[in-house]
Amino acid sequence: MISAASTHSKALQRRAERFFPGGVNSPVRAFRAVGGEPPFVERAEGAYLYDADGNRYIDYFGSWGPMILGHAFPPVVQAIEHAARNSPSFGASTAAEADLAERIAISYPMMEKMRFVSSGTEATMSAIRLARAATGRKLIVKFEGCYHGHSDGLLVKAGSGVATFGIPGSAGVPEEIAGLTIALPFNDLEAVEAAFAAHPGAIAAVIVEPVVGNAGCIPPYTGPHDLPEKFAGRMPTRVREAWEEMHGPADFLAGLRTLTRKHGALLIFDEVMTGFRLGPGGKSAGYDPDLVTLGKIIGGGLPVGAFGGKLRFMDLLAPLGPVYQAGTLSGNPLAMAAGLATIGYLQDHEREVYAKIAELAQTVALGVSQEAQKAGVVLCLNQAGSMWTWFFTRGPVRNYSDAAKSDTAAFGRFHRAMLERGIWLPPSQFEAAFLSYAHTEADVQATIASAREAFQIVAAG
Ligand code: KE4
Numbered sequence: 001m002i003s004a005a006s007t008h009s010k011a012l013q014r015r016a017e018r019f020f021p022g023g024v025n026s027p028v029r030a031f032r033a034v035g036g037e038p039p040f041v042e043r044a045e046g047a048y049l050y051d052a053d054g055n056r057y058i059d060y061f062g063s064w065g066p067m068i069l070g071h072a073f074p075p076v077v078q079a080i081e082h083a084a085r086n087s088p089s090f091g092a093s094t095a096a097e098a099d100l101a102e103r104i105a106i107s108y109p110m111m112e113k114m115r116f117v118s119s120g121t122e123a124t125m126s127a128i129r130l131a132r133a134a135t136g137r138k139l140i141v142k143f144e145g146c147y148h149g150h151s152d153g154l155l156v157k158a159g160s161g162v163a164t165f166g167i168p169g170s171a172g173v174p175e176e177i178a179g180l181t182i183a184l185p186f187n188d189l190e191a192v193e194a195a196f197a198a199h200p201g202a203i204a205a206v207i208v209e210p211v212v213g214n215a216g217c218i219p220p221y222t223g224p225h226d227l228p229e230k231f232a233g234r235m236p237t238r239v240r241e242a243w244e245e246m247h248g249p250a251d252f253l254a255g256l257r258t259l260t261r262k263h264g265a266l267l268i269f270d271e272v273m274t275g276f277r278l279g280p281g282g283k284s285a286g287y288d289p290d291l292v293t294l295g296k297i298i299g300g301g302l303p304v305g306a307f308g309g310k311l312r313f314m315d316l317l318a319p320l321g322p323v324y325q326a327g328t329l330s331g332n333p334l335a336m337a338a339g340l341a342t343i344g345y346l347q348d349h350e351r352e353v354y355a356k357i358a359e360l361a362q363t364v365a366l367g368v369s370q371e372a373q374k375a376g377v378v379l380c381l382n383q384a385g386s387m388w389t390w391f392f393t394r395g396p397v398r399n400y401s402d403a404a405k406s407d408t409a410a411f412g413r414f415h416r417a418m419l420e421r422g423i424w425l426p427p428s429q430f431e432a433a434f435l436s437y438a439h440t441e442a443d444v445q446a447t448i449a450s451a452r453e454a455f456q457i458v459a460a461g
Helices: 007-019 074-085 095-107 120-135 189-198 237-247 252-263 333-348 350-375 408-420 441-460
Strands: 041-045 048-051 056-059 113-117 139-143 181-184 203-208 266-270 291-295 305-309 380-384 387-391
Touching: 056 441, 074 333, 095 113, 095 333, 113 120, 120 139, 120 203, 120 266, 120 291, 120 305, 181 189, 189 203, 189 252, 203 252, 252 266, 333 350, 350 380, 350 387, 350 441, 408 441
Parallel strands: 139 181, 139 203, 203 266, 266 291
Antiparallel strands: 041 048, 048 056, 113 305, 291 305, 380 387
């Protein structure tokens, strides 16, 4: 057993609190949602994190998504070392930027042009600006529980971080800006239709996490009998309700595509988390979004983001067009090298990697759920490939208000009990868990065994 935040981590936490609010450089790392103090990581390798006291943990958040191949994956480390020897940054164009763009374009053909930035926040903020310029409209539709980074206009009932603290929106965001964003329930096409009806000709874009990860994992409806596209926007509500009762909910993402096309708004898929996580093309294939944002995995653990899409939109960007957007470290050589090594490996070993991580994720997600059932702990599992969430509620969890019914205190007890057993889950009920190509069957079975003990503690209250 590992004592919660062993001595050296405690001392490091005390010191960090002198420099950073909460001792952290990103809120969720402070463990406020699960209690206790965070271990300080000294190094990581493969599926394992090692803290300042030498304790080893099986890692199920992987730097919040990027470490899909595991920590210190040798080809990625070698690529970074090589690039670093040529100097970490030039602020000038390099071949490496197009090398990575080529690989991304193979998996995202709708990204006819793209631009690299240094975070997912920059990517979504820039995509929104582009959509407003392309349409001459101001309003943006997002979905409750979805988090698209911390730019003012998107911190409106955001999910990750904000949801964890239960603060709708954020202090410091002027209501004039928040008022330009409409936050709707995920998986609710009627709400989207109503928003377009209420704001005719005013909505510039709909931005969505095609599989929500920031309210915990919430997949979209992909109705077994997808609503025929030609009817999606025209079916009267009572007819649609009858149709859905018969056939199940319509495909949510296909419905967004139909409605945005019908109303002249752009569809933005925020694949910062799902891009190259759910497969090389993420969730974009087949839905043809107008703009896509990426991050995390495409940087192999280094700071990166990207946004891209149809030529007619992207060529509005400076220096070609009137939309200004820039970044000192955009296309940074080290991030390009790490991203290229990561994406290159994923694409060259696609079947092997994605089959393995999806299968292992299924084993651990289901195995832990079964342990909860045996212990009489209420749990609802949502999973999409190698990302999943165990919601401490009966479920189903189809949107943020369903997720918010979760017993976050029980989740906190579970998280602490697992951490003490060397299993490091994302420290929030409203985050997705991930595993990597480095995780093994033995890691997964050890996790399930630890959960068996942890649920006894959860059940004891
Ligand atoms: P960054 O600015 O943190 O690179 O990306 C923002 C972002 C945008 N879009 C999606 C779908 C995202 O998941 C994120 C960031 N995700 C969180 C994890 N839920 C980052 C972790 C953190 O905030 O520390």
